[in-house]
Each structure stands twice: as structure tokens, then as C-alpha cells.
Amino acid sequence: MQRTQIGFLSLLLVTLALxxxxxxxxxKIADGAPVRVIEAPGSARVNGTGFGSQMATYSSVQGGVxxxxxxxxxxxxxxxxxxxxxxxxxxxxxxxxDYCLSEADCGVGIGASxxxxxxxxxxxxxxxxxxxxxxxxxxxxxSGADSSRGLRLPLGGLPGTGMGTAMVAVPDGTTxxxxxxxxxxxxxxxxxxxxxxxxxxxxxxxxxxSLFPVPxxxxxxxxxxxxxxxxxxxxxxxxxTLLVATANAGGTKSAVVLVMNNSDAxxxxxACLDGGTVARTVVAAGDLNGDGLPEIAVAEDGNSPLxxxxxxxxxxxxxxxxxxxxxxxxxxxxxxxxxxxxxxxxCEESSGISCTxxxxxxxxxxxxxxxxxxxxLMIGAPFAAVGDTGSAGVVYVYPGGVGGAGAxxxxxxxxxxxxxxxxxxxxxxTFQSSPGRWEIVAAETGSxxxxxxxxxxxxxxxxxxxxxxxxxxxxxxxxMVDAGPSRTxxxxxxxxx
Amino acid sequence: MxxxxxxxxxxxxxxxxxxxxxQNNSEAQLDVARNxxxxxxxxxxxxxxxxxxxxxxxxxxxxxxxxxxxNAGVAYERHGEPARAAELFRSYIERDPEASDASDVRARxxxxxxxxLAAAAAFQQANPDGTTPPDGTTPPDGTTPPDGTTPxxxxxxxPADETPASFKSLLYIETVPVDAHVTILHEGQPxxxxxxxxxxxxxxxxxxxxxxxKEVTIRVRPNELLRYVCDLSRxxxxxxxxxxxxxxxxxxxxDDHEGASNQIPYRTPLxxxxxxxxxxxSGYQPIERDVTIxxxxxxELRETMERLNNGRIRVxxxxxxxxxxxxxxxxxxxxxxxxxxxxxxxxxxxxxxMKDWDEAVEVSRGQLTPIRLRMRPSVSRGGAWVTATFxxxxxxGAIALxxxxxxxxxxxxxxxAAGTLASNDSRVQRGFWMSIGADxxxxxxxxxAILSIYYFIRxxxxxxxxxxxxxxDWALLPTMDAHGGGAAFxxxx
Numbered sequence: 008m009q010r011t012q013i014g015f016l017s018l019l020l021v022t023l024a025l026x027x028x029x030x031x032x033x034x035k036i037a038d039g040a041p042v043r044v045i046e047a048p049g050s051a052r053v054n055g056t057g058f059g060s061q062m063a064t065y066s067s068v069q070g071g072v073x074x075x076x077x078x079x080x081x082x083x084x085x086x087x088x089x090x091x092x093x094x095x096x097x098x099x100x101x102x103x104x105d106y107c108l109s110e111a112d113c114g115v116g117i118g119a120s121x122x123x124x125x126x127x128x129x130x131x132x133x134x135x136x137x138x139x140x141x142x143x144x145x146x147x148x149x150s151g152a153d154s155s156r157g158l159r160l161p162l163g164g165l166p167g168t169g170m171g172t173a174m175v176a177v178p179d180g181t182t183x184x185x186x187x188x189x190x191x192x193x194x195x196x197x198x199x200x201x202x203x204x205x206x207x208x209x210x211x212x213x214x215x216x217s218l219f220p221v222p223x224x225x226x227x228x229x230x231x232x233x234x235x236x237x238x239x240x241x242x243x244x245x246x247x248t249l250l251v252a253t254a255n256a257g258g259t260k261s262a263v264v265l266v267m268n269n270s271d272a273x274x275x276x277x278a279c280l281d282g283g284t285v286a287r288t289v290v291a292a293g294d295l296n297g298d299g300l301p302e303i304a305v306a307e308d309g310n311s312p313l314x315x316x317x318x319x320x321x322x323x324x325x326x327x328x329x330x331x332x333x334x335x336x337x338x339x340x341x342x343x344x345x346x347x348x349x350x351x352x353x354c355e356e357s358s359g360i361s362c363t364x365x366x367x368x369x370x371x372x373x374x375x376x377x378x379x380x381x382x383x384l385m386i387g388a389p390f391a392a393v394g395d396t397g398s399a400g401v402v403y404v405y406p407g408g409v410g411g412a413g414a415x416x417x418x419x420x421x422x423x424x425x426x427x428x429x430x431x432x433x434x435x436x437t438f439q440s441s442p443g444r445w446e447i448v449a450a451e452t453g454s455x456x457x458x459x460x461x462x463x464x465x466x467x468x469x470x471x472x473x474x475x476x477x478x479x480x481x482x483x484x485x486x487m488v489d490a491g492p493s494r495t496x497x498x499x500x501x502x503x504x
Numbered sequence: 505m506x507x508x509x510x511x512x513x514x515x516x517x518x519x520x521x522x523x524x525x526x527q528n529n530s531e532a533q534l535d536v537a538r539n540x541x542x543x544x545x546x547x548x549x550x551x552x553x554x555x556x557x558x559x560x561x562x563x564x565x566x567x568x569x570x571x572x573x574x575n576a577g578v579a580y581e582r583h584g585e586p587a588r589a590a591e592l593f594r595s596y597i598e599r600d601p602e603a604s605d606a607s608d609v610r611a612r613x614x615x616x617x618x619x620x621l622a623a624a625a626a627f628q629q630a631n632p633d634g635t636t637p638p639d640g641t642t643p644p645d646g647t648t649p650p651d652g653t654t655p656x657x658x659x660x661x662x663p664a665d666e667t668p669a670s671f672k673s674l675l676y677i678e679t680v681p682v683d684a685h686v687t688i689l690h691e692g693q694p695x696x697x698x699x700x701x702x703x704x705x706x707x708x709x710x711x712x713x714x715x716x717x718k719e720v721t722i723r724v725r726p727n728e729l730l731r732y733v734c735d736l737s738r739x740x741x742x743x744x745x746x747x748x749x750x751x752x753x754x755x756x757x758x759d760d761h762e763g764a765s766n767q768i769p770y771r772t773p774l775x776x777x778x779x780x781x782x783x784x785x786s787g788y789q790p791i792e793r794d795v796t797i798x799x800x801x802x803x804e805l806r807e808t809m810e811r812l813n814n815g816r817i818r819v820x821x822x823x824x825x826x827x828x829x830x831x832x833x834x835x836x837x838x839x840x841x842x843x844x845x846x847x848x849x850x851x852x853x854x855x856x857x858m859k860d861w862d863e864a865v866e867v868s869r870g871q872l873t874p875i876r877l878r879m880r881p882s883v884s885r886g887g888a889w890v891t892a893t894f895x896x897x898x899x900x901g902a903i904a905l906x907x908x909x910x911x912x913x914x915x916x917x918x919x920x921a922a923g924t925l926a927s928n929d930s931r932v933q934r935g936f937w938m939s940i941g942a943d944x945x946x947x948x949x950x951x952x953a954i955l956s957i958y959y960f961i962r963x964x965x966x967x968x969x970x971x972x973x974x975x976x977d978w979a980l981l982p983t984m985d986a987h988g989g990g991a992a993f994x995x996x997x
Contacts, residue, residue: 033939422926465923472923
């Protein structure tokens with residue numbers, strides 16, 4: 008009998024040696040997960056800071072490799088953190104630096120908005136943040152003068168103007184540093200008093216960086232106030248940029264559509280968009296149908312969970328050809344040679360995700376995430392319940408096409424491990440990972456700590472994961488430097504584009 | 505009992521006290537004489553006449569019957585020693601002057617003496633230097649032929665049947681009761697020189713006033729010693745049987761296998777006729793024979809006993825009731841003895857709380873192989889079993905955890921392939937720690953298994969000991985005590 012027992016136990020030992028578990032297979036599968044998750048760094052990890060509610064990305068070609076940065080904050084009064092979001096091959100999940108939470112020269116209320124620029128004068132890869140309470144902006148760059156700390160402009164600030172409430176980076180058509188297009192950061196001042204400029208821009212001035220008001224030729228249309236709670240841009244051509252600014256137009260106008268001359272930052276009013284009676288309108292701009300003209304998406308009443316959320320998409324072909332007479336603001340052409348210029352996207356129930364009270368359209372962004380030549384419309388619904396998890400939040404990705412967004416059912420992006428009240432989709436942006444392709448970043452601001460979700464696969468045609476390639480990243484066979492200067496793509500505020 | 509040799513009222517002396525047939529001395533002497541007689545006959549048949557004569561004379565020394573002298577004379581005569589032959593014939597006549605062939609023997613003596621004288625004369629002529637002639641060629645009485653003369657040899661010719669067939673035989677008759685009257689007739693005439701008789705058929709009549717007369721016919725062959733015992737009270741005609749075997753301690757059963765046995769070597773008178781006998785000895789294959797006893801003759805049986813094909817094993821030890829297995833078959837408990845086939849066997853003894861004893865035992869044919877055991881306490885394996893149990897439980901837990909881990913990994917892999925898996929998914933960490941937990945459980949199981957093996961192997965106590973003693977014969981001994989009789993095996997160490 009003793010031999011039998013010893014034989015059994017020996018067999019047991021052999022079995023143990025053969026069937027041991029490898030814990031690294033989980034780390035491997037996590038490393039290969041198609042959804043990269045970035046935790047809020049440092050003090051932003053504190054519950055309630057809402058890190059990620061403001062995000063902006065910007066890129067630069069360095070050594071032939073496209074590198075991207077993501078600047079994010081939790082809103083006014085929070086630190087700004089900068090991540091090396093993409094180094095050409097993978098997503099960086101550790102912050103490069105934070106600034107202005109404890110530095111004496113940072114304005115009070117910094118973090119209310121962020122933008123990023125590839126270059127500001129002799130400085131490169133700069134993150135700009137607004138402190139509207141003080142009427143100041145603060146920026147910090149990775150190289151150049153004072154790269155170790157944030158710089159505040161203007162000295163003394165513009166108190167009461169709300170300057171820095173929103174900002175976007177607009178290429179100015181010049182290149183100072185090889186591979187990095189110089190930009191002009193357009194900053195809103197929605198509470199500027201009469202006679203004060205409601206828009207400013209930040210750009211280099213040969214050897215330094217200065218803050219400038221928009222040219223005095225620009226005047227707001229009659230009856231329009233509060234311009235620029237949200238800003239969105241999209242290129243019209245190499246010389247002009249479409250700038251959409253939300254506005255308070257007496258309950259009838261939700262946004263003002265402007266065209267900016269890249270070279271001198273001059274603005275002209277083209278149209279005003281209907282936005283209904285909104286307390287908070289979100290806009291996004293980008294080419295959804297591939298015609299070269301940017302469409303404009305406006306989320307109606309996106310901040311109210313009590314109403315059926317809808318998103319109106321205005322076809323770019325409805326953009327009036329000429330500037331509106333001074334003081335006027337014509338409506339978007341609703342009838343053109345191509346027919347109806349406005350479509351509506353309404354949230355539709357999908358498996359396990361309810362539209363009720365999900366605040367569909369709380370954040371929006373337009374970018375081509377599947378490299379098919381058409382921009383996709385990403386709409387955040389941060390209060391959507393996922394299964395039994397309330398307010399976990401999702402992001403709808405409506406594929407663009409010849410017929411524009413909304414013609415095809417959306418892909419729904421969510422966390423595989425949703426957090427209650429995580430509010431995924433409260434802010435959305437993208438970063439460029441290869442020529443013609445952008446990756447989606449959505450903030451889950453309500454979790455503790457907050458997270459930034461990088462969806463490497465949108466699930467759309469041509470951008471679906473597989474067991475062989477769970478991550479849908481495309482490696483750039485052609486050096487980015489040969490593809491021309493990269494454009495900074497920054498999102499602004501809770502919405503973005 | 506008295507031995508009768510009646511010839512014209514001559515009675516031989518009583519050879520033994522009257523205690524049945526127990527005349528051991530006489531019988532032994534007769535057996536010795538018979539053996540000499542038979543050897544002499546054999547030598548004679550081989551033409552070794554001198555040796556034959558010496559055997560006859562040796563028989564005479566044991567039993568002084570005249571037939572031996574006659575037969576010795578015949579042998580010397582055939583050997584060419586007429587003087588010695590004549591002297592022996594003369595002694596025969598002196599010993600038995602009323603022999604029926606006395607006149608013939610006397611003539612034969614004369615012829616032999618003449619031959620001896622002639623031979624001596626011829627020798628002297630051939631050896632004038634006075635060399636003594638070979639012994640036995642001159643007359644024993646010292647007569648010598650006159651010088652230059654050649655004795656006249658009687659014309660009487662020797663008997664034509666000077667062969668062993670002419671030898672004298674001996675016929676003994678014993679009676680019960682001893683005062684019975686015995687008459688021996690040969691060809692209708694009373695025999696006068698018994699017990700010396702010539703070959704032929706003889707009628708023996710035994711008479712007594714108190715018993716029925718018994719009459720038998722006995723055929724006497726040349727040079728034969730016959731002994732006829734006539735027990736009138738049993739109304740049986742008795743013969744003799746002698747049994748010898750190659751081993752000691754064998755027992756003989758005659759006609760009744762369930763009855764009393766006799767020790768071998770065995771020699772006894774038996775009623776004439778057919779008999780069935782069994783020869784048995786423990787450890788040997790029994791022998792059965794059908795025999796026929798002839799009147800006045802002794803049947804000689806010399807048997808060779810073969811050992812049995814099987815043997816026996818006996819197990820005794822310090823733990824009474826310990827279970828005994830032979831070739832994995834339970835056969836009994838200590839103490840135990842039983843038959844097993846000869847050859848090698850595996851003997852295992854088990855007892856609760858004791859270490860097993862296991863050994864190969866060679867069992868000899870027909871012999872008993874004793875085994876003496878001293879069983880030792882076994883080490884308690886409780887600790888080993890406890891650790892083995894916990895090891896198994898740990899292993900079960902580890903396997904279960906592994907399966908859960910694998911399922912979770914598969915689930916995550918599927919979500920990863922679907923493009924929805926987040927790198928911070930809490931299930932990843934859970935799976936990671938479950939894997940470590942499973943590995944830890946495997947490790948615990950392995951450690952406990954090793955510990956269990958150690959506990960199973962560890963044994964500071966001595967093994968059970970067994971002594972396989974030399975195989976020995978066994979014997980079935982008759983027993984008798986106050987409660988009755990029977991048979992029992994007895995042994996000792």
C-alpha cells in the first residue's frame with residue numbers, strides 16, 4: 008500500500024508542475040487590451056476633481072516619428088497634466104508633468120480650458136490652460152524658455168472677461184520648427200463687457216509669445232452675447248478655418264459660425280445656428296461626408312437629462328458663401344442646391360444601454376478614427392446606464408460617409424468594467440496615431456480616480472479588433488515628416504473638435 | 505509352539521519359547537541361514553563353486569542341517585575337489601545316516617575318494633620332488649596310493665543332475681498347538697530325513713485330537729528353505745511376508761486401511777492367499793500392493809517410497825490471529841499449518857498495527873517448512889494521511905481556482921478580441937491574483953505532498969522479522985490419552 012500512496016503523491020507533484028498558472032498571462036492580456044486606460048495623476052486622483060473634463064491633444068513630428076501629447080484637467084482650479092499619449096507605437100499612460108496647482112505664478116482657476124500647440128515661438132509642445140476667473144492663461148512647454156514652469160499671460164489678467172473659458176488652436180500657416188506647424192490659440196472671453204474683445208489669440212511674435220485681441224474689425228452680431236462658452240474649429244482650406252462659437256442669442260441662436268483667416272486671425276460672421284432654448288450648447292466641427300467642407304454638430308439641450316437628447320448636424324454646404332453684413336447673423340442655409348442641410352441624430356436604445364437620461368451629446372468630437380477618409384461623429388452620453396451600472400457612460404461613434412453621420416448605426420464604446428457614476432464620455436477628443444487616422448480618448452471623470460479611456464478600436468468597419476491584433480493601431484510605414492507638417496488637433500472644453 | 509521336523513518320529517528341538525510366533529532368535533537364524541543358502545545357490549549358478557560351498561557351510565554354522573553339508577559337497581565336487589566333497593558327503597551321512605539316499609551318497613563318497621587318490625598319484629608323478637598336491641585333492645583320511653600304483657576309480661558315475669537342481673532343501677513345520685502330529689509324505693512315502701528334503705511335492709498333514717486335521721501340499725524347489733507354520737486354532741495356513749522400504753518410519757497396513765498399522769521393516773506370518781497392503785509415511789506418496797502369500801514361503805517386498813509433490817508450511821509468531829496470505833490468497837491465521845505445493849511461494853503475514861512480513865519461501869517436497877515470526881509495530885501513518893488529505897484539498901482548490909482563472913482569462917481574451925477590453929479592467933487584477941492564488945495553492949499542495957511522502961516513507965521502527973527454518977520431515981504420531989486415541993502432528997523448535 009505504501010508504494011501505491013507514494014506513487015499517487017508523486018503523480019500529484021508531476022501534475023502540479025504541469026498545471027501551474029501563469030499570472031503574467033493576465034498582465035499580457037492587459038498590456039494588449041485594445042482600450043488603454045490612463046489614471047488621473049498626482050493630486051488629480053482625488054475623488055471629485057473630475058480629471059479629464061477638459062482635454063486637448065497636439066502633435067509634432069520628432070525624428071520622423073509622430074508624437075502626440077494630451078493635456079487634461081479637471082476644470083477650473085485643477086492642475087493640468089500632460090501625457091505622452093502616443094510615441095509612434097504605443098500609448099503612454101504616465102504623465103510627463105503637471106503644473107500650476109501649487110505654483111505661485113499660476114492664475115487662480117487654471118484648468119477651466121486646455122489647448123495644446125506644437126510650437127509657440129521658440130517653445131515646442133506647449134500646453135495652454137485658461138483661468139477665466141482671473142482672466143489669464145498659463146502655458147508650459149517641453150522646451151524653450153521657462154520650460155520648467157508655467158507662464159501666465161497677460162500680467163495682471165483681464166478680470167471679469169472670462170478670458171480663458173474656452174480655447175482652440177488654429178494653424179496660422181507658418182512653420183517655425185521643422186515638422187511643427189505654428190499655431191494661433193484662439194481664446195474666448197464670453198463675459199467681456201461691451202467694448203471689450205470677446206475673442207483673443209495667443210501666438211508667437213518672433214522671439215516671444217503674446218496675447219492679442221482679435222482684430223477690432225470683428226463685431227458681434229446684434230443680440231448675440233456670451234460668445235465662446237464652447238469653441239470648435241475645422242479647416243475649410245489651407246488659408247481659412249471654420250470657427251464655431253456657442254452664444255447666447257436670446258434663446259434663438261445657439262452658435263455663431265465664423266470664418267477665420269489663418270494668416271492674420273481676422274474673423275467674419277457667416278451664420279447663426281438654431282439651437283433652441285438651451286442653457287448649454289455643445290458644438291463640434293469636421294468633415295463627415297468627405298466633401299471637403301466641415302459639418303457642424305450641435306447638441307441641443309445637452310446638459311438637461313429631462314429632455315430627449317438630439318444632435319443636429321449641419322451640412323457644410325449650407326455655409327453662406329459670404330460674410331454677413333456687420334451686426335447681422337443670417338441663419339444657416341437650410342435649403343441649398345443639395346437639398347436639406349440639417350439632419351438630426353437621436354439616441355437609440357441598444358443592448359444593455361438606455362438612452363433615458365443619458366445626456367446624449369454632453370460632449371462631441373469629429374475625427375476620422377478608422378482612416379476611411381470620412382470623419383466620424385463621436386457623441387458622449389456620460390449618464391448612460393450600462394447594464395446595472397448607473398451613469399457609467401458610453402460614447403457613440405457614428406461613422407461618417409457620403410451621406411454624412413447618422414446614416415449607419417453607431418458603435419458604442421464603453422468600459423469593459425464600468426464604474427457607477429463614472430460618466431464615461433463627459434469629454435471626448437482624439438489624437439493622431441498615423442496619417443489619416445485618429446484614436447479616440449474619452450474621459451471617465453466620475454470614477455475614483457478618474458480615467459482617460461483610449462479606444463484603439465472603434466469597432467467600425469476597418470477598425471475592429473481581432474484575436475490576432477486586439478489593438479487596431481496602424482504603424483506608419485511612411486515617416487510623418489514626408490506627409491507634411493502635422494496639424495495640432497485640440498479639443499476645447501467639455502465638447503470639442 | 506514347537507518346531508516339528510518329523511521323519512519317522514524324529515522331533516527337532518523347540519526353537520523358542522511358546523509365545524505365539526515370536527521366535528525371533530530362531531527366525532532370525534533361519535533368515536540368516538536362508539540368505540547364505542540363497543547366495544550359495546547364486547554362486548553355484550555362476551560357476552563360483554568354492555564361494556557357493558563356503559556360503560552353504562556358513563549356513564550350516566547357523567543352522568546345522570545336513571542339507572547344507574550335502575549342498576557344500578556338491579559345490580566342491582563341481583569345483584574339482586573330490587576329497588573335500590567326499591568329506592562333506594561323509595559328514596552328511598554321519599549327520600543324517602537314515603537319509604533316503606544314504607546308499608547313493610556312500611557310493612558317491614567312494615567314487616570321490618578314488619578320484620582323489622588318482623589325482624594325488626598323478627600329482628606325485630608329475631611332481632617327484634615331493635610337492636604337496638593342492639588342498640582338497642587328497643583324501644582327508646590320509647590314505648595315499650601305493651608308490652607307482654594308480655588307484656582304481658570306481659566305475660560309478662556321478663549323478664547326471666549335478667546341478668543346483670539336485671540341491672537339498674529344508675522344510676520346517678511349526679504347529680499350534682505344539683503337540684500336534686505332523687506327517688510329511690513324498691510320493692506317498694513318509695519322509696525320513698526332514699527337514700532336509702529333495703525338490704518335489706510334499707504333503708504335510710497336521711493332526712491333533714482337539715482340532716480338525718490340516719493337510720497341505722507344498723512344492724519344494726531345489727536349495728530352498730521353507731517354513732510352514734500351521735495354526736490349527738486359526739484354521740489357517742500361514743505364509744510369511746517381509747516388507748522393507750527405503751525410509752524409516754513407514755507404516756504398513758494389511759487388508760484393513762483403517763485398522764492398526766505395523767512398523768516397517770516388517771516380517772510376519774500371514775494366511776496364505778491374496779492380500780492388499782498399504783505402505784504409508786507422512787511426506788511420502790503411499791504405496792498400495794496386491795500380494796499373494798504362498799504356503800511355507802516368505803514374500804519379500806522391497807519398496808522405494810517417493811516424497812509427496814506438495815509440502816507443508818507452518819507459521820507461528822508473536823501475534824496470534826495475524827492473517828496469513830500465501831501467493832496473495834488468505835489461508836488462515838497465526839498459528840497455522842497447511843499443505844502447499846512444493847516450490848517457491850510468497851508468504852505474507854499482516855496484522856493490525858504491525859508491519860507486514862513478506863517473504864518468498866521455498867517449500868520442499870514432502871517436507872514441512874516452519875516459519876517463526878516476530879512482528880513489529882508499524883509506524884502510525886495518521887500524520888501522513890492528514891497531510892495527504894490537505895494536499896489533495898489544496899490541489900482541488902488549486903485546480904478549481906485554475907479553472908476559474910482560465911475561464912476568466914478566456915472571457916477577457918474574448919473581450920480583447922472584440923476590442924472592448926480595458927487595460928484597467930478589475931478582472932485583470934483579479935485574474936492575476938487568482939493565478940497567484942492558484943499557484944500558491946499548488947505550491948501548498950506540493951509541499952504537503954512532499955511532507956506526506958516523507959511521513960509515509962519515514963519509519964524509525966524495525967521491520968517485522970521472520971525466520972524460515974530448515975525443512976524437515978513431519979510425522980503422524982499415534983496418540984492416546986484419557987479422552988481417547990487419535991493421531992496428531994508433533995513438532996518442536
